[in-house]
Amino acid sequence: MGIEFRLGGQDHKKVEDFLAGHPGGVSAIVLDTKAAKHQQAAAEAAREGDVAVYFDPATERLTAPGFDLPGLAYNPPVPYDVDQLARDHRARATLVAEVVEAHPAFVTAVTPPHFFVRDERTANLNVDLAERTLHEHGPAVRATVVLTSRFPVASAAELAREYYRAGMRVVEVRISPLGGEDEGVRKVRSAFAVLQAFSDAGLTVTAGLSGNIGQVALALGHAGHYSVGIGMRERVDHAAAISRQKQPPKPPPADGSPEGGGGPIAGIYLPGAALTVSRKIGAGYLSNTDIRTRVGGCRLGACGSSVNGPANDPRGHYLHARAAEVDKLLTAPAPWRAGIEVDRLTRARELRLMINRKYRAEDGPELPVRTINSLLEDIATEREQKTA
Structure with missing residues (x-):
């Protein structure tokens, strides 16, 4: 049980030094999708402290233009079509093989490709991709499930059972949109019910990118872990992420200040x-x-x-x-x-x-x-x- 830190591109030295002190409370780090190959020293410090090391393939971002992963085999020339993937088992097999190949050798578990779950069809697609990854790689697999916050709790419970039947035992569940400081009690309770449904299915659950909500979920036993970025990523909003990646990048501010341009800054x-x-x-x-x-x-x-x-x-x-x-x-x-x-x-x-x-x-x-x-x-x- 514990907190998982999702690294940004420039966080690895800071994380390496932090983990060298073997701090309590930390259960995992998640390497940056684009910079993972430069983060081996942080991964080694994590493993020395019995902290898990994961890699986020971020395939849910690859269904729209604007998110490029140069050098990774599964970086598509055109955005992925989830309907086409659901129909084509060969395309799914190729995607799984390419995502597994893209993982650094120093991770402790492989993350299957995954896409934003809006309905039963994308849910079934993700279960198939996770099961294929298990067969391709072996038992050390952790699935990522990115769900709309309107996904019914009963459907989430059935999806959790499908993951368990497919051989998954560890999952990260991200609920979108969720987090930040303006959430009502109805939405919080629904999110906790979804996390509990995955836990009840026999899965070890991480409440993904969830800040205070994740820490309370941990305290109440709805999740075994929760994750955040480092000074950021305390909430999930898939639609907003897709919208941002479609926009041209903002230039750095003329005065050279760290706020307001050139990407997110740790708060x-x-x-x-x-x-x-x-x-x-x-x-x-x-x-x-x-x-x-x-x-x-x-x-x-x-x-x-x-x-x-x-x-x-x-x-x-x-x-x-x-x-x-x-x-x-x-x-x-x-x-x-x-x-x-x-x-x-x-x-x-x-x-x-x-x-x-x-x-x-x-x-x-x-x-x-x-x-x-x-x-x-x-x-x-x-x-x-x-x-x-």
């Missing part, structure tokens, strides 16, 4: 507020002596010598702060974990509301609390049901 994680914000906003909070210790609240690694540690080293801070939260959670007996999350989220909500009242920057956004409210309401309901 600053504020443990006290349970929130990742932009570097500009985070640095502003950390410079305010009234709230800096409550907002940052980290004394690990480089943060031990400076309250500005989260701003000075956002990625290093994100790694050790997130891992420490999960380690604390998993060190506690399972019945206590929901209470630990209630305490963490309640403090975070109070701090966000205080900032909104007294310390909000003139040009800064109001810190939202809807997702926190939804998570706290769901935890309360689940605890009542268990004691009824």
Whole structure:
């Protein structure tokens, strides 16, 4: 059980150094699709610490133009047609072979090709691709399932059973769109029900790219792991990703600042507020002596010598702060974990509301609390049901 970190293209040295200390709470890393061949040292540090190493083939992005994977055999000259793949077993066999071949030798399990599940047909296609990968590679396979958030729970339960019958035992489940700070309790409960359906089928489940929602799912036992990026990727929105990749890339800003161009930039994680914000906003909070210790609240690694540690080293801070939260959670007996999350989220909500009242920057956004409210309401309901 634990947290999984999804590496970006420039994260490998930071992750290698972090994992060399054998931190608790970390169960896996996922190598970057385009930069995996340069991330072997990080993978070796992970394996030395008994941390799993995965590779994300990102085939769900290859059904539309704009996402190129040069040098990888399964990079298509034209986008994949999932309907054609569903009809053509030879094309499926070729895709599986090419994706397996593209995996670096230093991963601990292979990830089958997969596509966004909107309906029964794409669900069945993904199960077939996973089963073919199992036959091609052997038992060390972890499937990725990217589901629409409107996928019925009953259908998810049947899909989970199909994966189990196909030989899968480990899956990452990403629900789209889900995450961020504006989720209602109905959507949170539906997501937890889907994760529980996969767990009930006998699968070890990772709540993919899920931030606070994933950490609560872990605490409540709906998932055995959850994943995030490093200062980013705390939510899933497949449609938005496809829309962005179709647009021409943004040029870097003329003033050379890190915000606003040239791709995503790792934000600053504020443990006290349970929130990742932009570097500009985070640095502003950390410079305010009234709230800096409550907002940052980290004394690990480089943060031990400076309250500005989260701003000075956002990625290093994100790694050790997130891992420490999960380690604390998993060190506690399972019945206590929901209470630990209630305490963490309640403090975070109070701090966000205080900032909104007294310390909000003139040009800064109001810190939202809807997702926190939804998570706290769901935890309360689940605890009542268990004691009824």
